[in-house]
Amino acid sequence: LHRYYLVEAERCRLAGKDGDAREYYDKAIALTRNHAYLNDEALAQERAGAYYLARGQQQIAALYIRNAHYALLQWGATAKMHHMEQHYPWLTADEKPIVQYRPMEDTISQSSPSSRLDFASIIKASQAISDELALDVLLAKLMRIVIENAGAERGLLLLKQGSQWRIQAEGIVDQHTTRVLQSLPVGEEDAPLSIINYVIHTGESVVIHNAPDDEHFMHDPYIQQHHPHAVLCMPMIHQTQLIGLLYLENTITIGAFTATRIEILSLLCSQAAISIENARLYSHMEDLVAARTTDLERTNAILHEEIMERKRAEEMLLKARDELEIRVQERTAELAETNRSLQSEIAERMRTEAHLHHAREAAEAANRTKSIFLANMSHELRTPLNAILGFTQLMEREQTLLPKHQDYMRIIARSGEHLLAVINDILEMSKIEAGLTILNEQSVDVQMLIKTMYDMFALRARKKETCRSLLKPILMFPTSFLPTSTNFSKS
Numbered sequence: 001l002h003r004y005y006l007v008e009a010e011r012c013r014l015a016g017k018d019g020d021a022r023e024y025y026d027k028a029i030a031l032t033r034n035h036a037y038l039n040d041e042a043l044a045q046e047r048a049g050a051y052y053l054a055r056g057q058q059q060i061a062a063l064y065i066r067n068a069h070y071a072l073l074q075w076g077a078t079a080k081m082h083h084m085e086q087h088y089p090w091l092t093a094d095e096k097p098i099v100q101y102r103p104m105e106d107t108i109s110q111s112s113p114s115s116r117l118d119f120a121s122i123i124k125a126s127q128a129i130s131d132e133l134a135l136d137v138l139l140a141k142l143m144r145i146v147i148e149n150a151g152a153e154r155g156l157l158l159l160k161q162g163s164q165w166r167i168q169a170e171g172i173v174d175q176h177t178t179r180v181l182q183s184l185p186v187g188e189e190d191a192p193l194s195i196i197n198y199v200i201h202t203g204e205s206v207v208i209h210n211a212p213d214d215e216h217f218m219h220d221p222y223i224q225q226h227h228p229h230a231v232l233c234m235p236m237i238h239q240t241q242l243i244g245l246l247y248l249e250n251t252i253t254i255g256a257f258t259a260t261r262i263e264i265l266s267l268l269c270s271q272a273a274i275s276i277e278n279a280r281l282y283s284h285m286e287d288l289v290a291a292r293t294t295d296l297e298r299t300n301a302i303l304h305e306e307i308m309e310r311k312r313a314e315e316m317l318l319k320a321r322d323e324l325e326i327r328v329q330e331r332t333a334e335l336a337e338t339n340r341s342l343q344s345e346i347a348e349r350m351r352t353e354a355h356l357h358h359a360r361e362a363a364e365a366a367n368r369t370k371s372i373f374l375a376n377m378s379h380e381l382r383t384p385l386n387a388i389l390g391f392t393q394l395m396e397r398e399q400t401l402l403p404k405h406q407d408y409m410r411i412i413a414r415s416g417e418h419l420l421a422v423i424n425d426i427l428e429m430s431k432i433e434a435g436l437t438i439l440n441e442q443s444v445d446v447q448m449l450i451k452t453m454y455d456m457f458a459l460r461a462r463k464k465e466t467c468r469s470l471l472k473p474i475l476m477f478p479t480s481f482l483p484t485s486t487n488f489s490k491s
Contacts, residue, residue, distance in 0.1 A: 002031035006044050013051055021051060038075035042068045046084070059267050066091065135279040139180040142272050143171035150232070150265055151256045152248035156191055159244045159276070165200070168244075191247050192220040195233050203242055205234045207262060209255035230256035234265060238273040246272075374426055381423050389416040414452050 009024035025048040032041035045068030052061035065084070069091050072081045085091050132138040139157060147155045157169035165186055171178040186196060194217050195206050208214045208231040211223045218224075223231075228249040236244035246269055250256040257265075392413040396406060 002028045002035070002037065002040060002044070005031065006040075006047065009044075009051075010047065018055070025051065038071050039077070042071035042075065042077070042080070044068075045071060057271075059270055062090075063267070132275060133279055133282045135276070135283050136180045138272075138275055138279045139169040140178045142268075142275075143169045143178045143180075146246065146248065146265065146268060147171045147173060149268075150248055150261050151250060151253065152230075152232070153250050153252065154248070156247040157244060158186060158196070158247065160242070165196070165245070188221045189225075190222075192217060192222040192231070194220045195231065196245060196247065199233045199235055199245055200242065203235050203237065205232070205262070205266070207232050207257055209257075211249075227251065229254045232257045232262070232265070234262075234269055236269045236273040236276070238277050243273055244276060377423075377426075382420065385416055385420055385423075389413060389420070392416060418452065 005024045005028035009021050009028060012018075012021035012024060025044065028044040029041060029048065032038075032044055045064045049061045049064030049068060052058075052064060065088055069081060069084050069088075072078075072084070132141060143155055143157060146152070153173045155169075155171045156167055158165050159168045160166075161183070167182055167184040167186060167190060169178065169180045170182070184190075186193065192211075195208075198204075199206055206217075208217065209229070211228050211231045212218055217231075228251050230248075230250040230253060232246075232248040234246045235242055236246060246265070248257065248265075392409055395401065395409045396413065401409065
């Protein structure tokens with residue numbers, strides 16, 4: 001069965017199933033040890049060591065390879081031993097395996113129950129530590145594994161934060177509790193500060209089998225107050241940098257921390273230092289991811305708000321465009337109606353202008369007809385009037401006429417002359433309407449004009465007996481002024 005487990009371990013290794021490969025290697029090694037198959041155990045140990053070397057876990061690989069070398073030594077396979085020593089030169093530096101092989105019936109001494117640790121448990125513990133990425137879970141597992149396998153009653157894990165050292169984990173066997181991520185400062189009531197400071201400054205582990213009798217640290221306030229017997233303080237180093245301290249104590253058993261346990265704890269601390277740095281890096285990456293996620297969420301919220309704002313703006317633009325289109329349509333309809341009204345008004349004005357043009361032409365024709373009529377009438381009137389005026393002048397020369405008849409003849413002459421003047425005025429008015437008359441100013445004898453008019457109307461006025469009453473005020477006019485005689489006579 002152990003050979004089946006070994007073959008399955010190799011198959012899982014080639015398939016990349018690391019978890020299953022580790023489990024099958026451990027099962028094969030456990031069965032070979034239980035049944036004392038030294039040759040098969042050496043093979044299983046060697047293959048497991050090669051597996052861990054390929055994964056870069058040199059310290060764990062060294063455990064398996066040394067145990068394979070020791071199993072070959074017990075089996076007597078010297079040629080294979082020399083071959084391994086040539087391939088792994090460091091084997092000759094320490095021929096003792098970290099965990100000695102003992103047959104199943106060879107039980108551990110009752111006087112020292114903690115002198116030998118189970119190798120499979122150590123490997124599983126190391127794997128449990130290396131597989132964990134959450135810092136709080138890693139610290140809890142580490143403290144529980146260390147306290148259980150080292151035989152300590154109480155343990156502290158100190159990690160460096162900046163320039164300060166803080167208690168990040170505490171485990172107590174009696175209380176069955178492990179408190180992690182407390183980030184508490186280290187005080188005199190927590191641990192022996194002299195030992196802590198020594199390890200911090202030297203980088204070396206301190207192992208005290210009976211602290212109250214130790215001449216270097218027996219005066220520490222914590223040791224005087226709590227009286228721990230076995231004390232262990234081990235540095236946790238990662239890439240030559242001190243990142244943490246492991247402090248363990250046992251108040252019951254003197255020399256509880258044996259050399260074997262110290263070496264196993266050293267391996268676990270080395271693996272723990274790597275895992276803690278990985279967990280810190282993972283936690284830092286998670287913080288960065290969380291911060292980035294928060295930034296992205298904030299950015300997404302801003303973008304969402306901007307998108308919503310743009311949508312609202314687009315909706316407002318669409319609404320404004322629709323309203324503008326409606327207004328444009330309404331305005332277009334109004335302009336079309338106004339245009340129709342203007343066209344109608346223009347057509348009406350054109351018709352009116354046409355009518356006016358026809359009326360103007362008709363008026364001009366009427367004026368021309370009137371002018372022709374007046375010219376003809378003037379000619380027809382002037383002919384008999386000139387005859388009357390001529391005969392009147394002849395009659396006035398007769399000496400045989402009585403004075404009364406002579407007055408009558410003068411009246412007839414003045415009336416004829418006045419009538420001739422009226423005809424001339426009518427012609428002048430026609431010329432004025434045609435725009436052909438130029439007015440000339442000349443002095444007018446008003447009294448003479450009025451007297452002429454008086455003589456013209458004297459006969460009718462005598463019948464009404466109003467002539468003399470009108471003549472006296474009329475004679476009060478000035479003798480002359482400058483209106484045109486034609487207009488005045490017309491008026």
